[in-house]
Amino acid sequence: MQRPSLLVREQPLDALCHHFGVQPTPGVSTPGPTFDMPIFSRDAPRPTHVLAASSPDQSTIPPLMLPIDAALFARGFDLALPAAAPSGPRASGSGALTLPVVPLSVPHPGTLPLLLLFGMGLEREPNVLAWALLPVSVVEEFPNAAAMALVLARVPSERFERVFRHNQGLWRNILSLGLTDAAMYQLVQTAWNVTAEARRIRQRGTI
Structure with missing residues (x-):
């Protein structure tokens, strides 16, 4: 039986870390070859690496530190990750997991946790993604799709802009990383097409 989605009660970053039994940890401006993430569950599968995800457009913001399993990442994405420090994950005496750091530049770091959750197969429920x-x-x-775009075009402006930036960023990340899951690709593409059409409707003032 499939376990309930963590995304029902957690934000994507928290859910990603939860899957790997580590706590979300703020990044630093210039990460070293390894990075410590506190362990909160010793029963969870261990990550093998941590991505230091940043965007060329946000060079002054510390990278987002995202735990991954390298084998699951390789299965879920076409992008070959840059080489990391040769050492594998190891537990430190302070109750943290020391992970090799993999720097990764993406268009929109904020939506990368959601993409990793589904791209690595940690989350699978399409309705939750939708x-x-x-x-x-x-x-x-x-x-x-036409009705979807019209309903979306009518949401308050502040919420619409959040949805637009989020879905645009996620779609750009998918194109950048080369998502291999065809069903997820199609779902996000549909959501982005609906979002883009809703923007056009708003710009035409036909709502």
């Missing part, structure tokens, strides 16, 4: 991309009222109109 709800992470679009308001429930929009998802309820599926598969009528």
